[in-house]
Amino acid sequence: MKLHTLIGNTELFRGGTNSGLYHLSDSNLAVIDPGLSESRGRRFSEYAQSNHKRITHLIGTHEHSDHIGALSGILCDFPDCHVLIDHKGKHILESPDIFLAYINGGAPNHELRGYFRPLKTRSVPVHGLSEGPVTIGESTFEWFHFGGHSVGSAGVITPDGVLFLGDTLIPSEILSKFKLPLLYSVDGQYHAFNQLENTDYELCVTGHGKKVLTKPECIQLAVENRQIMEACLNLLLGAVKTPQTKEALMAFLIDKLTLTLNYKEYLFGMSSVSSLLSYLIDKEEVTVVLENNHLLYKLR
Numbered sequence: 326m327k328l329h330t331l332i333g334n335t336e337l338f339r340g341g342t343n344s345g346l347y348h349l350s351d352s353n354l355a356v357i358d359p360g361l362s363e364s365r366g367r368r369f370s371e372y373a374q375s376n377h378k379r380i381t382h383l384i385g386t387h388e389h390s391d392h393i394g395a396l397s398g399i400l401c402d403f404p405d406c407h408v409l410i411d412h413k414g415k416h417i418l419e420s421p422d423i424f425l426a427y428i429n430g431g432a433p434n435h436e437l438r439g440y441f442r443p444l445k446t447r448s449v450p451v452h453g454l455s456e457g458p459v460t461i462g463e464s465t466f467e468w469f470h471f472g473g474h475s476v477g478s479a480g481v482i483t484p485d486g487v488l489f490l491g492d493t494l495i496p497s498e499i500l501s502k503f504k505l506p507l508l509y510s511v512d513g514q515y516h517a518f519n520q521l522e523n524t525d526y527e528l529c530v531t532g533h534g535k536k537v538l539t540k541p542e543c544i545q546l547a548v549e550n551r552q553i554m555e556a557c558l559n560l561l562l563g564a565v566k567t568p569q570t571k572e573a574l575m576a577f578l579i580d581k582l583t584l585t586l587n588y589k590e591y592l593f594g595m596s597s598v599s600s601l602l603s604y605l606i607d608k609e610e611v612t613v614v615l616e617n618n619h620l621l622y623k624l625r
């Protein structure tokens with residue numbers, strides 16, 4: 326297992342999902358976003374055991390399985406490990422069907438479930454965190470609730486000043502190919518963009534992507550993410566000059582943004598469109614009408 330020391334006690338394990346390892350003491354470790362698979366979780370366990378350490382805490386930046394699924398592999402060897410996640414993501418981690426239900430707008434089906442590995446958290450207690458300092462032993466982390474990418478998306482800064490951001494910011498190389506990222510709340514994203522500018526940290530690790538960012542690079546990436554989100558809002562505002570169904574607006578965005586989607590990605594995109602439209606409705610720029618049995622979105 327190849328770990329890269331970032332600063333002090335904070336290490337990085339690169340992969341499809343980037344994970345963090347924080348040395349809480351000579352004997353105790355915290356893993357941040359262990360990743361998707363049970364086998365990846367077991368690699369953390371093996372690393373700890375071969376170094377005569379224990380994994381005592383697992384910190385999730387949000388409730389999605391590609392960040393927290395590997396928890397099961399850690400719990401095999403460290404069943405007493407404490408799981409820390411944002412208080413709004415806690416309920417979804419404990420009942421993963423809630424995520425699939427809100428993506429689907431109703432009960433999920435086997436085809437949608439087929440895209441996801443069932444999350445095996447066993448009966449481990451999950452601690453829901455609120456914004457502010459989080460003390461584990463001698464170490465104090467800083468927790469930020471964003472709720473932009475997902476209901477419980479958050480950021481956590483280690484005592485060394487390394488910010489783990491999960492999927493709040495999508496790296497440039499992914500954004501250039503996919504311009505409709507999964508979004509739960511536009512306001513949550515704006516809150517995150519502001520916090521990234523006004524908070525002290527030395528380095529930032531995004532959930533995916535190869536580069537560890539300095540604070541100025543992170544702020545620049547936040548600008549790119551904001552531009553992509555606002556481009557989607559502006560496309561929708563242009564389209565609803567003529568009243569449209571949500572499905573028609575989704576087809577319009579797929580065309581304009583030249584997206585190629587599978588079933589799961591389409592539902593993720595539709596969920597993002599719903600979130601974008603809710604923001605425009607709350608801003609009183611768009612309204613909803615029922616006409617001839619169609620729910621239409623139109624400029625107010």
Ligand SMILES: [Zn+2]
Pocket residue numbers: 387389474475492
């Ligand atoms: Zn995610």
